[in-house]
Amino acid sequence: MTHLPTSSLPALLVGLPILMATLSLFFRTGGKAVVGLTGSFLTAALSLIALLEVIHKGTVIHILGGWEPPLGILLRIDPLASVFIGLVAAVGIFISLYAWWYFRTREPGQGKYPLFWPLWLFLWAGMNGLFVSNDLFNLYVTLEVVGICAVALAVLSGKTTAMKAGLRYLLAAITGSMAYLFGVALIYGSTGTLDIGLLGQILEPGPTTTFALLLITLGLMIKMAGFPFHFWLPPAHSAALAPVSAVLSALVVKAAFYILLRLWMEIFGGSLTFAAGQLIGLAGAIAVIWGSWQAFMQTSLKLIVAHSSVAQLGYLLMVFPLLILAPGVRPESADWLIPAWTAGVYQVVAHAFAKASFFLSAGIIVMALGHDRIESLRNLVGNMRMTALSISIAGVSLIGLPPSGGFIAKWMLLKGVFLSGQWWWAPAILTGSLLTAGYVFMLLRLAFAPARETDIFRPVPRSLEVCALLLALASFLIVFPADYLVQFLEGSQVFGTGVESILKGGWLW
Numbered sequence: 001m002t003h004l005p006t007s008s009l010p011a012l013l014v015g016l017p018i019l020m021a022t023l024s025l026f027f028r029t030g031g032k033a034v035v036g037l038t039g040s041f042l043t044a045a046l047s048l049i050a051l052l053e054v055i056h057k058g059t060v061i062h063i064l065g066g067w068e069p070p071l072g073i074l075l076r077i078d079p080l081a082s083v084f085i086g087l088v089a090a091v092g093i094f095i096s097l098y099a100w101w102y103f104r105t106r107e108p109g110q111g112k113y114p115l116f117w118p119l120w121l122f123l124w125a126g127m128n129g130l131f132v133s134n135d136l137f138n139l140y141v142t143l144e145v146v147g148i149c150a151v152a153l154a155v156l157s158g159k160t161t162a163m164k165a166g167l168r169y170l171l172a173a174i175t176g177s178m179a180y181l182f183g184v185a186l187i188y189g190s191t192g193t194l195d196i197g198l199l200g201q202i203l204e205p206g207p208t209t210t211f212a213l214l215l216i217t218l219g220l221m222i223k224m225a226g227f228p229f230h231f232w233l234p235p236a237h238s239a240a241l242a243p244v245s246a247v248l249s250a251l252v253v254k255a256a257f258y259i260l261l262r263l264w265m266e267i268f269g270g271s272l273t274f275a276a277g278q279l280i281g282l283a284g285a286i287a288v289i290w291g292s293w294q295a296f297m298q299t300s301l302k303l304i305v306a307h308s309s310v311a312q313l314g315y316l317l318m319v320f321p322l323l324i325l326a327p328g329v330r331p332e333s334a335d336w337l338i339p340a341w342t343a344g345v346y347q348v349v350a351h352a353f354a355k356a357s358f359f360l361s362a363g364i365i366v367m368a369l370g371h372d373r374i375e376s377l378r379n380l381v382g383n384m385r386m387t388a389l390s391i392s393i394a395g396v397s398l399i400g401l402p403p404s405g406g407f408i409a410k411w412m413l414l415k416g417v418f419l420s421g422q423w424w425w426a427p428a429i430l431t432g433s434l435l436t437a438g439y440v441f442m443l444l445r446l447a448f449a450p451a452r453e454t455d456i457f458r459p460v461p462r463s464l465e466v467c468a469l470l471l472a473l474a475s476f477l478i479v480f481p482a483d484y485l486v487q488f489l490e491g492s493q494v495f496g497t498g499v500e501s502i503l504k505g506g507w508l509w
Helices: 009-024 029-057 079-106 116-132 136-154 160-191 196-202 207-223 233-239 242-266 274-297 301-317 337-369 385-399 405-419 423-448 462-477 482-489
Strands: 060-064 073-077
Touching: 009 029, 009 060, 009 073, 009 116, 029 060, 029 073, 029 079, 029 116, 073 079, 073 116, 079 116, 079 242, 079 337, 079 462, 079 482, 116 136, 116 242, 136 160, 136 233, 136 242, 160 196, 160 207, 160 233, 196 242, 207 242, 233 242, 233 301, 242 301, 242 337, 274 301, 274 423, 301 337, 301 405, 301 423, 337 385, 337 405, 337 462, 337 482, 385 405, 385 423, 385 462, 405 423, 405 462
Parallel strands: none
Antiparallel strands: 060 073
16 A cells, blocks of 8 residues: 555544643633634544545555554555545534533533543544554554543433443443454464455455454444344433434444444455355344334434434445355446445435434423423424424435435435345335334424423524534435545445446436
């Protein structure tokens, strides 16, 4: 990779939020918020610059200390990494703005949660570091930074429910980390290197590689709350403060998926079998139905949204059986690879915007009502039109109705399913969409129902509603650059050998 253009941006994307997070620790409560919000804007701007540089130059690298792999550490931003970095920036800036007003309204002076801003910036640095890492151990380190900060944010409220959920989250995170690290140790012991680029060339199939693949996959499945390791997600996400819930659901769980996608496609391709892809797909299909059904049965708005995350993550797992080709099938003839990749990318992006909007809207409702029981949402349209609109738009994207990003994701997933001949995934996809429509329309029915005398909505800053609404609208606006986005991702190594020859006009419809 040393022939690729070099840039300082990969290091700056990690160093800048760490610097601002550390700086915020030296200020009092109000100063922490100012430094934190400033750091958020600077990091988002730097992320945009990085995205533009990758668009202009292609993949860029940064060699730390001038030592090349395998002795040194190489950081890399390719098109896929830049999309994830840009996504964190786009969602993160709205969450930061929301948090600024949320804490000022909830607690004057923000005296109760002064650690939100340094933790949030450290987590952002960890996410950026994860996306630019090209080394298995660096991925572990950044994943741990993200996990520790996420757990600390989850228990920030100090409530008993949050502390219990945070402890469960912590135990799951530690278990996942140990499984991943054990797999990494096996790979290092058999190859002598941890660089992803080198491993993709020298790693040979065998019992050690297969066992390492199982351990790493197990660890990452626990980290991303993939079925059946989803037990920690609903209580942790629903008990956290609204900005934290949005961060956890929209961004944090995507980190483990990103690593899983990278490693399966770039390192373990020679060790993967068609059956392995089907097994991951089965876990995703069960998650889609189980998570959607559990969401449909809840009476708390935040629990509905949390269980919905389990289902939406299931769609991501259902992409893997389409990417792992059966024996004898060449990538050049697999015309379903483009729809499968499109489905995965758009599911990540659309879910991030829609779910962040949903959780922020739930936080607004809690501020207005004092709780999030759905029976009190009556006449939400009459009292908080903008919040009702945000829930409606985000819900439409989660269902997968046109013209939303969620529609692009599910349409492309179904297209890949039928083009590959794997029709057995279609019933799970459709069932999940119908169940999602069930709980979204249930919420909307209550929003239009006549109010009860006991339902009193307290005033909420309009700025909070604007943040949630803009995120919901973004889940629709992302459909416009669909063709360009997939062509841009061609430059990513993980996009797959031979896919370039498939990319022709008319792939979307």
